[in-house]
Amino acid sequence: MDKTLMLSLYRDMIRIRRFEEEAARSYSRGKIGGFLHLYNGQEAVAVGAMSAVEPTDYIVATYRDHGHYLARVGDMNAAMAELFGKADGCAKGRGGSMHYFDVAKRFMGGHAIVGGHVPIAAGIAFASKYRGEPDVTLCFFGEGTANMGAFHEGLSLAALWKLPVIFICENNLYSMGTPLYRTLSVEDVAVRAKGYPMAQEIVNGDDVLEVREVIRHAAKRARTESLPILIEAKTYRFRGHSMSDPAKYRTKEEVKEWMERDPIRLLAERIYALGIANEEQLKAVDEAAKQEVAGAVRFADESPSPDTATLFDDIYYEPEHHEQDEKVVPLEKRRQQASV
Amino acid sequence: MRELTYREALREAMAEEMERDERVFLMGEEVGHYNGAYKVSEGLLDRFGERRVVDTPIAETGFAGVGIGAAMVGLRPIIEFMTWNFSLCAYDQLVNNAAKLRYMSGGQITLPIVFRGPGGAAHQLAAQHSQAVESLYAYVPGLKVIAPSTPADAKGLLKTAIRDENPVIFIEGEVLYGHKGPVQDEEYQIPLGRGEVKRTGQDVTIVAWSKMVHAALDAATELAKEGIELEVIDPRTLRPLDDRMIFDSVKKTNRCIIVEEGWPFAGLGAEIAYRIMKEGFDYLDAPVVRVTGEDVPMPYAKNLEHEVFPGVEKVVRAVRDVLYS
Numbered sequence: 042m043d044k045t046l047m048l049s050l051y052r053d054m055i056r057i058r059r060f061e062e063e064a065a066r067s068y069s070r071g072k073i074g075g076f077l078h079l080y081n082g083q084e085a086v087a088v089g090a091m092s093a094v095e096p097t098d099y100i101v102a103t104y105r106d107h108g109h110y111l112a113r114v115g116d117m118n119a120a121m122a123e124l125f126g127k128a129d130g131c132a133k134g135r136g137g138s139m140h141y142f143d144v145a146k147r148f149m150g151g152h153a154i155v156g157g158h159v160p161i162a163a164g165i166a167f168a169s170k171y172r173g174e175p176d177v178t179l180c181f182f183g184e185g186t187a188n189m190g191a192f193h194e195g196l197s198l199a200a201l202w203k204l205p206v207i208f209i210c211e212n213n214l215y216s217m218g219t220p221l222y223r224t225l226s227v228e229d230v231a232v233r234a235k236g237y238p239m240a241q242e243i244v245n246g247d248d249v250l251e252v253r254e255v256i257r258h259a260a261k262r263a264r265t266e267s268l269p270i271l272i273e274a275k276t277y278r279f280r281g282h283s284m285s286d287p288a289k290y291r292t293k294e295e296v297k298e299w300m301e302r303d304p305i306r307l308l309a310e311r312i313y314a315l316g317i318a319n320e321e322q323l324k325a326v327d328e329a330a331k332q333e334v335a336g337a338v339r340f341a342d343e344s345p346s347p348d349t350a351t352l353f354d355d356i357y358y359e360p361e362h363h364e365q366d367e368k369v370v371p372l373e374k375r376r377q378q379a380s381v
Numbered sequence: 382m383r384e385l386t387y388r389e390a391l392r393e394a395m396a397e398e399m400e401r402d403e404r405v406f407l408m409g410e411e412v413g414h415y416n417g418a419y420k421v422s423e424g425l426l427d428r429f430g431e432r433r434v435v436d437t438p439i440a441e442t443g444f445a446g447v448g449i450g451a452a453m454v455g456l457r458p459i460i461e462f463m464t465w466n467f468s469l470c471a472y473d474q475l476v477n478n479a480a481k482l483r484y485m486s487g488g489q490i491t492l493p494i495v496f497r498g499p500g501g502a503a504h505q506l507a508a509q510h511s512q513a514v515e516s517l518y519a520y521v522p523g524l525k526v527i528a529p530s531t532p533a534d535a536k537g538l539l540k541t542a543i544r545d546e547n548p549v550i551f552i553e554g555e556v557l558y559g560h561k562g563p564v565q566d567e568e569y570q571i572p573l574g575r576g577e578v579k580r581t582g583q584d585v586t587i588v589a590w591s592k593m594v595h596a597a598l599d600a601a602t603e604l605a606k607e608g609i610e611l612e613v614i615d616p617r618t619l620r621p622l623d624d625r626m627i628f629d630s631v632k633k634t635n636r637c638i639i640v641e642e643g644w645p646f647a648g649l650g651a652e653i654a655y656r657i658m659k660e661g662f663d664y665l666d667a668p669v670v671r672v673t674g675e676d677v678p679m680p681y682a683k684n685l686e687h688e689v690f691p692g693v694e695k696v697v698r699a700v701r702d703v704l705y706s
């Protein structure tokens with residue numbers, strides 16, 4: 042077992058967990074507005090997947106995107122500042138929790154219309170193939186998404202055109218308050234792939250190493266043979282759908298059972314068993330993550346709110362506009378210009 | 382100067398841009414092997430091959446989204462909707478994705494993509510195939526909307542649209558495809574957001590686009606016999622709108638009629654009328670009048686369909702109204 046790898050997976054997962062815990066606290070304190078969908082419990086999927094691909098491979102995520110962003114981009118300051126609606130956020134405070142972006146790092150967004158991003162991911166893969174570039178696209182979504190037309194159209198085109206895209210369904214058993222057996226006509230989302238047809242695979246989404254292995258193979262196949270795949274990761278979200286959901290529709294026993302399979306704990310136990318690190322050493326990693334989160338909160342607190350003079354920026358790409366000094370144009374004037 | 386049909390002019394624009402820039406490709410239903418449902422893309426597959434002229438299944442959400450994804454990473458797709466009616470299946474892609482990705486990402490994403498195809502009613506195609514959708518799209522910040530009336534405008538504007546760095550909704554007149562007009566030999570482009578005076582006159586300003594320009598011009602010919610001179614303004618681009626040109630004309634004529642094929646309620650004409658009222662209130666000698674399609678789903682029967690359509694007679698009647706004659 043690769044020691045450095047195991048530790049880096051652990052670090053990436055604990056960073057997400059601590060970040061999400063702080064996001065929940067800051068939300069309760071009123072520092073974060075809107076919808077806030079947390080990733081606690083699903084960390085192994087994003088971290089396993091990102092660790093298995095190249096930094097040049099494209100990532101397309103949903104509104105539950107903090108984990109994916111941190112696993113790919115890593116910038117906690119920009120992530121926290123975005124939640125706080127600040128100018129230094131990863132989308133300049135325009136997107137919020139559901140719309141993280143870092144195009145330079147090929148993190149192509151958190152998207153908040155269920156299923157709407159699936160064809161987009163196919164399109165990014167289409168572009169890679171069109172240009173003869175080796176990049177693969179990873180598209181994440183929940184099991185509830187498998188009922189959307191956009192999901193089917195995206196997968197059917199990816200199969201038809203043999204696009205290098207990996208569809209990763211994070212099956213956390215619920216779409217909002219609805220258990221999947223009441224919304225899904227199949228037991229496993231993965232079987233849907235058969236009809237396009239497309240390769241499929243089911244993985245234990247709580248096992249970061251298993252996720253990593255499966256994605257690694259899928260990425261290699263996508264890169265060398267230009268073929269799509271649907272991977273279903275069975276997992277569980279520890280918290281409600283969003284901060285406004287107390288998740289009363291789940292029994293305590295069910296939640297407890299899943300919490301015992303906490304992906305971070307599973308990895309820690311493996312690390313101990315293999316003698317890669319002891320409890321104290323992992324604690325230090327955890328402590329560093331907490332410090333980093335605290336720093337991110339300070340950063341986000343101190344970051345300025347977006348200047349209201351920028352309200353109308355970036356509705357369109359405007360070459361002339363980018364040349365002028367934006368701050369000198371008063372908001373009223375921009376308002377008039379923008380409405381023409 | 383050469384005469385080209387509107388269809389040929391559009392085809393020439395696409396071919397020139399595809400020749401010029403390898404990132405440009407055409408995608409849609411029947412665009413390749415069938416040579417286009419309306420033959421706009423005829424010959425393009427032979428010329429550019431299957432990589433650049435991509436036939437799709439009937440999956441508007443799917444291929445509109447694929448186009449958006451491809452544009453996000455630097456290609457320049459032209460997505461053809463067989464007709465704009467079917468774009469409504471992809472409305473989510475256009476409104477929630479194409480229009481918003483740049484803004485939502487804090488300016489990180491640039492989306493150079495054109496969605497094009499025929500819009501408006503043809504003849505007796507009934508409600509689901511006969512509608513003008515420009516208001517639905519012009520409503521949305523983040524989109525640009527174009528609706529050309531002549532072959533020359535169609536070519537020049539489509540070339541500019543393809544080179545634009547933003548998502549462009551390009552609505553062609555379904556009944557204009559066979560319409561002929563002069564198109565210059567040399568390469569040219571027409572800037573977005575600039576209208577054109579299609580006929581000068583001093584009595585009444587008519588604002589019209591796409592096929593309604595022709596109804597306005599026919600009405601102008603008829604009324605000229607009585608010595609009434611209409612000024613016909615074609616904004617060509619509906620968003621951004623060249624309202625300066627409209628205001629200037631209204632300041633001269635003091636009367637204005639907006640002619641549009643779409644429904645009246647919350648239509649584009651209402652917005653234009655508001656702007657004229659706000660900017661040129663003191664210049665108006667009569668209320669601004671709209672001539673629109675009737676507020677009804679399009680019926681099939683020929684006589685009923687005729688009633689719905691805002692034709693020459695209705696324009697002439699409106700002119701008499703604003704002239705109080």
Ligand SMILES: Cc1ncc(C[n+]2csc(CCOP(=O)(O)OP(=O)(O)O)c2C)c(N)n1
Pocket residue numbers: 105153154155156182183184185186187213215216217282
């Ligand atoms: C088209 C659409 N319909 C409804 C919603 C509201 N909504 C947001 S998330 C969600 C549940 C999605 O469940 P799933 O796909 O399983 O993802 P998860 O939240 O479990 O990660 C719903 C119904 C939406 N955002 N988009």
Ligand SMILES: [Mg+2]
Pocket residue numbers: 183184185211212213214215216217
């Ligand atoms: Mg779910």
